[in-house]
Amino acid sequence: MELSAESVLALAPDAASAKAANGLVKPAQWPTLGANPAAVWGECQGSGSRPYQTQVDLSGPTFKCSCPSRKFPCKHGLALLLLRARDASLFKLDTPPAWVSEWLGARTERVQKKEDKQREQALKPVDTQAALKSLQQRWSRIDAGVGELRQWLLDQVARGLGSLGPESRAGWETMAARLVDAKAPGLAQRLGSAAGSLMDGAGWPEKVLRQLGLLQLACEAVARRDALNEEAIADLRILLGWPLDKDAVLAQSPGVQDSWLVVGVIQEERDNNLQERRVWLHGQRTGRRALLLDHAFGGKGFEQAWFCGSSQPATLAFYPSAAPLRALVASGGTAASAASEPGASGSTPDEEWRAIAERIASNPWVPLHPLRCQQAIPCRDGDDRFGLHWAGRYLPLEITEAQGWALLALSGGQPVSVMGEWNGDMLRPLSAQGSDGIWNWSALSTTPP
Structure with a gap:
């Protein structure tokens, strides 16, 4: 997996976690550091007598730490990946210790049980009369x-x-x-x-x-x-608001295999301490767009993390819809690879707008649409609002002050490629590619407006 400090910090649940993680990126605080193709692990010396055992399954990535923090990922998990991104030579290539291998084995066992349950669900007879009555x-x-x-x-x-x-x-x-x-x-x-x-x-x-x-x-x-x-x-x-059973979706969907490029990731807090995460994917072979929508409550965190700009082979099961967009990961590869450009699709402006129009015609209640704007120029208008000039149109941006200036700095007045969520009135940019690098939406930029 190709890591960068920016992509790791984009996983931080808040600015405080990112700041704390940066303070732990000191090799002296990590008496043990190890890695193999499947995982990285380390022991971080804190204020207690015993160091915290921190590990990351790179197939997610998925984090686990022995610290008492309820944040996910915690500062130790973020710091471990930051160390890996900045200096991989610090990590000894070795057989993982028991506390790592046991966790990885338990994760593999849970995945197998989940797949077995899905197969059983597909073969389980249905009480049609009871189902019809309900x-x-x-x-x-x-x-x-x-x-x-x-x-x-x-x-x-x-x-x-x-x-x-x-x-x-x-x-x-x-x-x-x-x-x-x-x-x-x-x-x-x-x-x-x-x-x-x-x-x-x-x-x-x-x-x-x-x-x-x-x-x-x-x-x-x-x-x-x-x-x-x-x-x-x-x-x-x-x-x-009628819930759909995920196991039924996985069992009934034919599945779409592709190498899926992560073109945007955003995490927001909803009511009652509920975290919502939206991961936007682009199929590099099929050209399909997909949305992975997840929720986590009470600081529990998400099972898998997604790096914007990475690409992963997977089979997606799309929810039934007249305009399929939301999907679940039915099966996937074991490692992500670096991608050349977030949101790469080669689509023209007319094709982007046509896709949105067709989706609205099929399902007028879709709240957000993936939109990729190539050769777009970010700007700040006379009302001190940020916008985007693209293909003869002006698109107002739903963006914080800090995010807006960061996007302008990336562009420097030159065209960039921007991918975001279009709500019918405004575009919320989630990633951008310019000649000087990549910009991603981050929770570190405070609460969206």
Whole structure:
């Protein structure tokens, strides 16, 4: 695996962890350092009598440390990889000690059990009558909740957006809570987002009206679901917040094999200490884009880390959809390799916009779209906002001050290749390639605006 200090620090859960990791990049604090093609390990001397045992499975990479930190990866794991990136000669090529080999063996055993469970799930007979009854009961509750939402939407439009004020949010949040009771938490989340947009900024009426329009479209889709095909029904269930069993996705998807280039990684904190991570991939042979969406709660961390700019052979299982984008890793290679350019695809601007248009036409509720802008020039406009000039268009950027200046510094007024998430109004850049190097989105740049 090709490592760089920048790619390692991009894995830090926060700025404090990155700063602490940099303070531990001292060989004197690591009396033991070792490596083999599968893993790196080391013992870091802390304030206690016994050093912390830190190890990284390079196939992920996946971290493990004996320290009590709840952050993932912890400062010791980050420091270990930073040491490896800066001076690989410090690591003795040797057989791993028992505490490393036992962990690697346990991980291999868990993977095998997971694969066995998937095979058993695929062969397990299904109680069709019980499943049908449960399905009908859930749809009945959703129908009732959507019927109430439809009338509520009509009432809001009849009153007019001009009658709304900050005090209106309480009523909207009450309606959202009723949708949760009706087994439609996805619609509740969208209504809650619309409530948060009330009186927020100069363009809030347009934004709220668009959100309400998508909710009305969802009501129409629920009412006409018998006329929809299986892929559209799958999209509707995701919109409603109806969970899909991952084992079923892995068992039913035909799988797409490719060498997948990591073109963007972003991690954000949601409500109630929930971490959301989005990993965007580009198939170098198939040209397909894919989204790996993961969540971690309470500082537990993610099982596997992804380096932006690396490439890994894998088989992806795509979720059923009229416009498949989200996927799971069904099986993968054992090592990542360096890639020449994050987001490389060779697509033209017309092809990029056409792909987004076709995806919206198939599933209008997709919130984020991967967009790659080649030969784009970052800028800062007269309103002190950052933007991107690309193919005759101006794209406003959703970016922090620190991130914006870093992107401008990479460009130096020259064209760069930028990959990011397009939400219909703004582009959030996740990676950029210029003649002077690579820029990646990082949690170290503080909370996104």
